[in-house]
Amino acid sequence: MKALFLVGGMGTRLRPLTNKIPKPMVPIMGKPLLERSILNLKNVGIDEVVLSTCYRAQYIQRHFGDGERFGMKIHHVKEDIPLGTGGAIKNAEEYFDDTFLIFNSDILSDIDLRELIKYHREKAADVTIAVTQVDNPSMYGVIEYDENDYAISFKEKPQPHEITSNFINAGVYVFEPKVLEEIPAGRAVSVEREVFPQLLEKGYKIAVYKGCSYWIDIGTPEKYLQAHIDIMAGKCRVSGLDLSGKGIYKGQGSDIHSSVKIQGPVYIGANVKIEENASIGPNAIIGNNVHIGRGAKIVGSVIWDDVVVENGAKLVNTIVASNCRIKQGCEHYRTVYAEEDSRTMAI
Numbered sequence: 001m002k003a004l005f006l007v008g009g010m011g012t013r014l015r016p017l018t019n020k021i022p023k024p025m026v027p028i029m030g031k032p033l034l035e036r037s038i039l040n041l042k043n044v045g046i047d048e049v050v051l052s053t054c055y056r057a058q059y060i061q062r063h064f065g066d067g068e069r070f071g072m073k074i075h076h077v078k079e080d081i082p083l084g085t086g087g088a089i090k091n092a093e094e095y096f097d098d099t100f101l102i103f104n105s106d107i108l109s110d111i112d113l114r115e116l117i118k119y120h121r122e123k124a125a126d127v128t129i130a131v132t133q134v135d136n137p138s139m140y141g142v143i144e145y146d147e148n149d150y151a152i153s154f155k156e157k158p159q160p161h162e163i164t165s166n167f168i169n170a171g172v173y174v175f176e177p178k179v180l181e182e183i184p185a186g187r188a189v190s191v192e193r194e195v196f197p198q199l200l201e202k203g204y205k206i207a208v209y210k211g212c213s214y215w216i217d218i219g220t221p222e223k224y225l226q227a228h229i230d231i232m233a234g235k236c237r238v239s240g241l242d243l244s245g246k247g248i249y250k251g252q253g254s255d256i257h258s259s260v261k262i263q264g265p266v267y268i269g270a271n272v273k274i275e276e277n278a279s280i281g282p283n284a285i286i287g288n289n290v291h292i293g294r295g296a297k298i299v300g301s302v303i304w305d306d307v308v309v310e311n312g313a314k315l316v317n318t319i320v321a322s323n324c325r326i327k328q329g330c331e332h333y334r335t336v337y338a339e340e341d342s343r344t345m346a347i
């Protein structure tokens with residue numbers, strides 16, 4: 001089986017983190033989310049994927065190439081203009097002649113893909129949509145379904161009085177290739193707003209799969225930060241990461257002064273230098289090649305690679321993009337900070 005990742009979105013809600021890099025490439029515990037998602041497929045025996053790119057396509061092309069480095073076969077299909085989620089699927093049609101998976105690339109979840117595929121087959125569905133329950137579905141695509149768990153209606157970003165289900169589209173689908181014939185070519189199409197409702201009208205069977213226990217879309221800075229806190233709390237497991245031992249992970253080559261106060265859970269990447277009397281954690285995620293000066297304090301924050309935090313600076317519930325320098329004594333609370341831009345988060 002093959003999989004398609006939709007990776008071409010502009011990621012506007014995650015700015016300024018997405019000013020230079022596409023949203024699927026933001027690091028989750030030090031590794032691009034898309035890389036984590038692709039590598040997860042290997043565990044279920046999928047080793048061929050198609051990446052549907054548009055915004056900052058070169059960045060993704062450079063990182064993954066033909067996939068050999070990851071033991072995968074990776075194809076890139078680039079759009080010159082954004083075709084939307086449905087148009088992007090249609091544009092990759094030539095790669096799919098059998099049942100295949102589709103993923104939005106801003107999702108962190110523990111969905112069991114083997115179970116999802118098995119379910120799709122048991123339901124003899126044309127499309128299966130993974131759904132997840134949220135308290136407030138008003139920002140999402142809500143799906144209503146019948147007693148046999150087949151979709152009966154779709155509502156994008158419903159008004160409060162229109163909310164009749166709190167199961168939302170989780171951005172993970174199983175498709176039968178015949179469905180691709182129903183998507184118009186050569187123009188922007190939304191799979192959520194246009195394709196799914198039309199498939200229903202035409203009598204296609206769309207099953208809903210409710211098996212996600214953890215799910216978050218990292219499409220805003222608040223959610224991006226929350227995803228890290230959830231991982232640190234053990235709510236979502238991330239492969240290759242051992243936070244045992246007081247919840248402290250230290251990468252290779254890190255030089256941490258003996259006076260530094262570390263309060264787990266904390267993740268420290270490779271080649272990190274932390275100077276005396278700094279205070280790190282709880283919930284601090286520090287990328288590779290980061291220098292943290294004397295007496296600096298980092299709490300509830302995510303710092304990307306190649307960052308310098310000068311002496312006495314303080315970061316609380318803050319995200320710092322790569323190559324930034326936080327000046328001596330500066331304090332940032334609930335801030336998203338990139339070289340050229342910053343903004344406050346609503347948390």
Ligand code: GTP
Pocket residue numbers: 006007008009010011012013014023024052053054079081082083084085088103104105106219
């Ligand atoms: P926002 O601008 O913050 O809404 O983010 P986004 O542009 O990524 O949009 P959204 O979160 O709705 O996208 C869901 C998924 O579809 C993401 O994985 C996007 O990368 C992808 N996507 C959205 N629009 C396009 C598109 O026009 N082309 C392709 N190839 N992928 C898209």
